[in-house]
Amino acid sequence: MNFSDETVMAYADGELDAARRAALEAAMATDPQLAQRVARHLALRARLRAALDPVLDAPLPERLLASVRGAPKHTANVVALKRQAAPRWSWPQWGAIAASLVGGALLGPLLLRAPAGPALLTRDGQVPASGALARALNEQLASHQPPGAPVQIGVSFRARNGDYCRTFVLGEQSTLAGLACRGHEAWRLEVLAQTPVQPAAAAGYRPAGSALPASVARTLDELIAGEPLDAAGEAAARSRGWQP
């Protein structure tokens, strides 16, 4: 069987459906030339990635960080000066974009510049959770989520420094997700980001840990020590007030 260049390319890019993929893989086993055509595509991709991936680990220049940090100041002033005028967009959306851009490290300064929203509050350069979010983080168990609750808890776990941390999704539209860790007095937000869109999500039920934005998942990976807590471990941690 002959495979067009277009098909070979689509195979290398993971774009073939299962049947055509299987057919090509079967043919590759007996056709070294076909295997070589595929390998050539994969080698080019690997070469490009090897050359450019170091950019991912390079330190971010201050001016880029400043552009993310500095932008909302203007928005916040506009909101403060013209209270009657509706802002062009709400701060959670701005916060979500900014958080996705830079991850958790800068979220404190970012939210300090944004107007306070209904579920979150900023204080002393940290970002403690308050309101419904703080209540859910304190009380709600992943194994017993009230239907229609404004906050859905994902996974609970111990961080490497011993603190308890939990992931959560906010809002009925589930457009924001984040991760908070329990300090002595309050839950601190480590990261907050826009959730991936899930058109076919089953209503009212979200498996723990799914639908997490990459920035939240990455923060989880960075912080977690061992495995997430099971239902018993979660209940035990709650009864100790989430103190290590």
Add this chain to the structure above:
Amino acid sequence: MLLPRLRRFARALTADVNDADDLVQIAVERALTRGAQLRPDAPLSSWMFGIVRNAWLDELRARGRRARLFAPEESAEQIGDASQGAHADLLAVQEALARLPEEQRAAVALVLIEGLSYKEAAHIMEVPIGTLTSRLARGREALQEMLGETTGALR
């Protein structure tokens, strides 16, 4: 964290570290003032890649050298003192990418470097999937030829 990926994408588009960071900065500023245009059904990353790419097209138009970005003189100096293999390879790849027509370069950057699907890449470039795949195929062929020839010389 999206910012490093935007930098990588911008580096592939511009082939220049300063241009790339200028581009990301412009795109971030545009994104943060245009948040209302973020469509709830489109992933944030696609939206941002689209903003970066459109900002780059604007820049190329402004520079009046839209079709082709020549290798600037400072790159030649960098090649001269680039003894490490990794850095030499980055320069070789950047130079090869820079020689592609912009639409082929964007297709290669989105699919081969950023790992997006044809559908996502076509959406970002605002072209049909068939157009995207033909640009991708031509870009690949050209890169194979250029990099196949230059690898030995630079290593």
